[in-house]
Amino acid sequence: MPPFARASSFTPPRAERRPHRFAAHGVEICDDYAWIRAQNWRDAIRDPSALPLEIRTLLEAENAYADSVLADLAPLADKIYEEMEGRIDETDSDPPARDGDWLYYRRYRAEGQHELICRRPADGCDETILLDGDLLAEGKDFFDLGEALHSPDHKLLAYSCDERGNELHRIRWRDLASGAEGADIVEHCDGTIVWTRDSRAFLYTRMDDDFRSAQVFLHRLGADPATDRLILSETDPGWFVRLRAARSRSHAVIKISDHDCSECWLVDLAATESPARLVLPRREGLRYDVEPGRDRLFMRTNSDGAFDYKLLSIALDALDGGEWREEVPHRPGRMIFNATAFADWLVWLEREDCKPRLMAKSRNGAEEELHFDAPCHHLRLQRNFDFEQPILRLSYSSLTEPEEIYDYDLATRARVLLKRQKVPGGHVPAAYESRLDFATAPDGEKVPISMVWRRDRKPGPGPVLLYGYGAYGSALPDSFDETLFSLIDRGFLYAIAHVRGGTEKGSRWYEAGKLEHKTNTFTDFISCARHLCALGLTEPGKIVAEGGSAGGMLMGAVANLAPDLFGGIIAEVPFVDVVNTICDASLPLTPPEWHEWGNPIESAEVFRRLLSYSPYDNVKAQAYPPMLIEAGLTDPRVTYWEPAKWAQALRARMTGGGPILLKTNMDAGHGGAAGRYDGLEEDALRQAFAVAAVGGDIRGESPDASR
Structure with missing residues (x-):
């Protein structure tokens, strides 16, 4: 039976078409579903009860339809949720951070959804719960x-x-x-x-x-x-x-x-x-940001052509006329993306060809590097209250290795492991393999792809979950995510397409995926999917594409451009109604977005360019893969009506395929459910959808049985 065959037993919601026409730069646009945007949308975001009944009824009907179509996946989703829950350390706790006479930390209680904020004396063991997140969340x-x-x-x-x-x-x-x-x-x-x-x-x-x-x-x-x-x-x-x-x-x-x-x-x-x-x-x-040190101000900046950033400093008491001193020079291709200061040390994180490094420089000018060998890994600076002591708190993880948190003495280079993330039920990094590869884009650029899979994955083309974003200069981290292993243990290869629009290869990579170059983001993602096919790791129809927010726009674009390549699409809070949104200066994020996408109000060229790739405006009379689209009613970033309108346009124009499923969280916004277990329910459903989309076993068997 084809995936989601029972969808034909249910009638999807059909919103009434109420054509709204407007013209810009000599082009007339007809938006059949503009009415789904409530006139009182600001009130509805602040208080969901203010949403007009007609629109609420539509969103609830969409939820009911999606639940009916996905009902057969309930055993699998329940099993995946159980597996994910089993990998959570129920009483997880941060390593305490000393501040004066106290040690501060966050932890969870068993079965708790929210954090507890705690402290204890530095010379004692008596804990005080300063704030109980579970108690605050009650009701x-x-x-x-x-x-x-x-x-x-x-x-x-x-x-x-x-x-x-x-x-x-x-x-x-x-x-x-x-x-x-x-x-x-x-x-x-x-x-x-x-x-x-x-x-x-x-x-x-x-x-x-x-x-x-x-x-x-x-x-x-x-x-x-x-x-x-x-x-x-x-x-x-x-x-x-x-x-x-x-x-x-x-x-x-x-x-x-x-x-x-x-x-x-x-x-x-x-x-x-x-x-x-x-x-x-x-x-x-x-562009610049600053960090005050003991007596100098440090600045990370792209000034004077340093497009991948350099580090400068100036005396704090000489801001009005002092001279800036170069601390770390600009080097093209090496992106300095974070910097902080201790009393006698400057510390920064840099990235080159997707690989992060931690660097430090002492007051006397000596530099050092803290090195990790994993092909795909992530480094992050952690909170440390002590400014005078040169003890850096750092977290490290990779696609195969759980997070480790270290205190690193910058003066002695001694590294102390404070915590290794517990994965109850057992996680054996050696059972998995990761790799950094490169796809060739249509213009010859090499697009990085991070991937992880089980070493005993069956040879030949198998299922893939390919994730992408590609906007605002955000680099996707190659960090450990315990929730992915239910999918990986079922034979999936998980891959991250580091497409243009991020800074994985420096600021040039970002600039090549914005404004007039935005379509590179879409063609890069498609090139990554085809590269995985060329390697024999998968084939068209066995790839599930996933992205959220601006990455949801990426999902809409690739669904329009290459629908046959994907067995399924998961689009979380997708920014898909590009023309309507970027032409409306009253919306929360529109004026700031003009530097990313262009200003279509002032420029006919920009308007036509956005119109050429806006997912909502480019839905075609073609077959589309099954899609799981998610929205948040109180989302101020990607407002609920964008995914709701898109779902309706897809159903109205597509000639086959699907189903198109829209699930709106009526109690949440851009980030979805906030509790740590509530969020797992959303993750489990996405993974069950991915398994079904490529024709996998949906009976809820254990991963070993399904392989």
Whole structure:
């Protein structure tokens, strides 16, 4: 029986066609499903109960149809969920991080969905639970704990949480001695918290009415938030404001940026009454970020042609007229993507041809590299409160090896393993193999592909899950993901297509996948799929493609361009209604997006280019593979109506194939379910869909039986 054969037994929802016509640059567009976008969409994102009944009924009908079609997959999805749950360390805990006389850490209780924020004395064992995420989440359809940060004097805790999935956080604080909560609650924040040195106030970022982070305020504990003092405000809707604390905790760093340039400001956390200090004014094409050290300010920047970035420094007390000193020169192809500072050390992460490295430089100029040998691995800097001591906390994992967390002494090069991720039920890295390969794109570029599979995978063409993104300069990490092994143990090869639009091969790789070069992202992904076929690892129809958000647009594009290549498509919160969205400046993310996609309001050339590849506008009269499309009702990034309209357009125009399944999480936003077990249910369903899409065993047998 063909995959999803029973879909013909059910009638998919058919939304009424209500043609909405508009013209731009001499081109008339007819959008049959524009009405699915609620006129009160802002209210609906803030409060789902405000969604008009007609639209809610459609989304619920879509969910019911998808559930009916996928009902046969329930045994397999349940089995995969059970396997995933079995790989979770139920009482997982971070290695404690010392701050003064205390050790701080996060952990889970058995069967807990959310983290517990804890501490214990550095010289003792008595634990105090400072914040109980499970308790805070009780009775809520959605709960996501944002930041939870103790004050410098260790007497208070401020924390943020999102209770809708719309990324609008509330910030509360509590007294750690009494447990009493402050009555002053700060609303409509992005969740970031930076304490002042006196522990009597914190900085936060406020969101505007269009869900954009736009202003930084100072809140004094106990004061009415309406009286909070404005520190910095950005009025250009194309720019976002980001706030963080420096590692030294001497300053807050405010970064204001779009996709093309940035500017940074410093706030002295011991003297917040003083004005914020501008580092460098914004200038077209100038991107930089900064990190205050003991007496110097370090800057990662693309200035003067350093498109893959260099590191500079200047005396902190000479910002207005001092000279910048080069610390690490620019080298084309070596992307410096993160940097931080200790009292006497500069540390940075760099990437070349998909391979990350950790580098460090001492105050006396000596450089060193911390090296790992795995062909596909990921490095990440972890939080460490001690600025004076040269102890770097680092996590390492690979496609086959679970995460390991180390304390690395930069002075002595001693490496101490603090934690190796537990995978209950057993995980044997030697049973799996990973590889970095390169596909050839139509223009001759070499596109990296990371892949992992079981060593005893049957020879010959087998099933593949191929993941892609390719936007905003985001590089996909080759990190360990225990949830993937249910699929891999069923004979799948898992592959990541590092297509243009990311920075896996430096900034040039990003620039070659945006604006007028955007279609390289799509053709790169198709080239990766065909390369896997040419290697004999798979064949057309046995590849399931997956991507989310901008990667969901990639899914829509490749489904239009090469539908016969894929046995199935998984598109999570897909950005597919490109023309309508990027032509509407009132939508939350549209003005900032013009540097990524172009401005079709001002440019006829840009308009026609977007129209040529927008997935929603290019659905064709052809057969499409089965598709699982996911949306979030309270998503401010990719609004719910984009995937809903796309599903309707596909069903209306396709000549065969499918089914087209739309599942909308009515209680969540861009990231889906927030609880660690709730998220596994979504993962398990995707994997069951992938197995079914390539004709695999859906009976819920163990992986060994299915192989």
